[in-house]
Each structure stands twice: as C-alpha cells, then as structure tokens.
Amino acid sequence: MIGYILFGLVALVAIVSAVGMLLSTNAIHAALFLVINLICIALFYLGLNAPFLAMVQITVYAGAIMVLFLFVIMLLGAEQVTLKSQLKWQAPLAIVLAVVMIAATFLLFFNVQASGGLSPLAPISEDPRQTETFGSPYAVGEVLFGAYLLPFEMTGVLLLVAMIGAIILTRNEAGGMRDEQRAASNE
Amino acid sequence: MLDQANFLVPPIYYVALSGILFILGMVGVLLRRNAILIFMSVELMLNSANLAFVAFARSFLDVNGQVFVFFVMTVAAVEVAVGLALIVAIFRTRRSIDIDELHSMEG
Numbered sequence: 001m002i003g004y005i006l007f008g009l010v011a012l013v014a015i016v017s018a019v020g021m022l023l024s025t026n027a028i029h030a031a032l033f034l035v036i037n038l039i040c041i042a043l044f045y046l047g048l049n050a051p052f053l054a055m056v057q058i059t060v061y062a063g064a065i066m067v068l069f070l071f072v073i074m075l076l077g078a079e080q081v082t083l084k085s086q087l088k089w090q091a092p093l094a095i096v097l098a099v100v101m102i103a104a105t106f107l108l109f110f111n112v113q114a115s116g117g118l119s120p121l122a123p124i125s126e127d128p129r130q131t132e133t134f135g136s137p138y139a140v141g142e143v144l145f146g147a148y149l150l151p152f153e154m155t156g157v158l159l160l161v162a163m164i165g166a167i168i169l170t171r172n173e174a175g176g177m178r179d180e181q182r183a184a185s186n187e
Numbered sequence: 188m189l190d191q192a193n194f195l196v197p198p199i200y201y202v203a204l205s206g207i208l209f210i211l212g213m214v215g216v217l218l219r220r221n222a223i224l225i226f227m228s229v230e231l232m233l234n235s236a237n238l239a240f241v242a243f244a245r246s247f248l249d250v251n252g253q254v255f256v257f258f259v260m261t262v263a264a265v266e267v268a269v270g271l272a273l274i275v276a277i278f279r280t281r282r283s284i285d286i287d288e289l290h291s292m293e294g
Contacts, residue, residue: 018212021227044238045238048198061260069271073223094218098213135253155258165272169273169276
C-alpha cells in the first residue's frame with residue numbers, strides 16, 4: 001500500500017514538472033523543471049530494482065546533460081522565450097492530436113489488460129533468489145562487459161566522434177575573426 | 188524492518204506513466220518554437236522510453252533491458268552535445284534560435 005502512495009506522489013511531481021516545462025516562458029525555469037522530472041525518473045528506477053541506472057541517471061542526465069543545457073542557454077542569452085507562434089492553427093491542432101493520442105493509448109491499454117494480453121506484466125515474479133540480485137551493479141556490469149562488450153567499446157568511439165564534431169561545429173573560422181567582426185562584415 | 192513487498196508497484200503503472208510523459212514530450216515538440224525547448228522535450232521523450240524499458244526489464248526479470256537503457260543514455264549525451272553545438276552555430280549566423288525564423292532552407 002505504501003508503495004502505491006509513494007508512486008502516486010512521485011508520479012504527480014513528474015507530470016506536474018513536465019507540464020511546467022511545457023508552459024514556462026523562461027528557458028532556465030524550463031531546464032530546472034526538467035531536472036525535477038529527471039530526478040523523479042531516477043526514483044522510479046530505484047523502485048524498479050535498478051539502483052545502478054538511478055545513479056547513472058542522476059550523474060549523467062541531471063548532472064552533465066542539464067548543466068550543458070543551462071550553459072548554452074546562458075551563453076546565448078536566450079532565457080526569455082515566447083509561447084506565440086507564427087502558425088496560428090498549429091497549437092490547437094497539436095493539443096487536439098495529443099488528446100486523441102492519450103485517449104487511444106489508454107483505450108488500447110485497458111483493452112489489452114482486460115483481455116489478459118499483458119499477463120507477464122500483471123504479476124511481478126517474486127522468486128527471492130532472482131529479485132535479490134536483479135539489477136545490482138554487479139549483475140549489470142557482468143552483462144555490460146560480457147555480451148555487450150563490443151557495443152560498449154563502440155560507444156567510446158561514438159563519444160570521441162561527438163566531441164570532435166562539437167569542437168569543429170563551434171570553433172571560429174581559421175582567420176580568427178571574432179563573432180562580432182564577422183557579423184559586421186556580413187552586413 | 189519494513190516488508191519489501193509493501194513497496195512493490197506493478198510495472199504496468201510505470202508503463203502507463205511513461206506513456207503520459209512521452210505524450211507530454213510530444214506536445215512540447217509540437218508547441219514550442221524555441222530550438223532549446225524542443226530539445227528538452229525530446230529528452231523528456233527519451234526518458235519516458237527509458238522508463239518503459241526498465242519497467243519491462245523488471246517485469247520479465249531480464250537485465251538486458253537495463254543495459255539497453257545505459258546505451259540509450261550514452262547516445263542521448265552524444266546527441267545533446269552535437270545538437271547544442273549545432274544550435275550555437277545557428278545562433279551565431281542567424282542571431283536567433285526560433286525555428287519559425289529559420290526558413291533559409293526552403294526550396
């Protein structure tokens with residue numbers, strides 16, 4: 001019972017922070033709302049026997065990625081954003097489509113559940129020998145460095161390529177012209 | 188000592204929540220015109236998909252799902268680094284990151 005109450009509370013915070021992110025007119029506030037949302041998801045990971053992923057979620061997402069977001073927002077001075085769009089018909093259409101998609105998802109969901117199609121999901125396997133070690137850093141590491149060793153090494157190459165790409169995309173041109181000078185010479 | 192069974196919520200609830208968060212992220216992508224906020228909404232969608240992965244991994248007691256989430260997080264970090272570099276580059280040349288104003292690629 002207490003698990004349901006905790007789940008409901010954290011789920012409420014997650015949904016409210018997601019809606020807050022959608023509606024805020026300040027990009028910094030939106031980023032902070034997203035941090036709350038990511039921490040809520042880390043708590044869900046804890047509830048789903050994934051402590052390793054919860055810690056990775058907090059360090060990588062709420063830490064590194066959101067710091068990068070905040071850094072770019074402040075660097076560009078793009079804090080103030082408007083909700084207005086040049087396409088007047090788009091916002092109502094998007095909301096209508098979202099409501100239709102929510103309705104369709106839940107209809108499908110309850111239909112499948114009523115017909116017992118999601119039987120593996122309904123009962124949680126409660127074999128203590130399995131659940132005790134499931135999702136521990138040891139168990140995850142064993143699979144990560146066993147069956148997934150090659151993909152794991154390839155993500156290292158991927159990160160290197162991304163680092164080089166980000167440097168090349170954001171560097172100044174070889175002439176060493178500053179941004180302001182180049183903007184002036186373009187005009 | 189609290190009984191651990193009291194804390195167990197069936198994973199189907201997590202899957203439902205991940206659906207809601209995914210749709211909220213989708214609405215964000217459709218509604219917002221600021222490239223950085225669209226990016227944040229994409230992160231929200233990626234996270235909801237990760238939550239569904241972990242929920243299914245829990246219900247099938249299969250650790251492969253958790254390893255996959257680890258890879259999704261790595262790729263998301265790469266995507267954010269390159270994407271934000273692109274946004275900075277666009278802002279330098281156009282002085283704006285409002286996607287409505289970026290019609291220079293129109294045919």
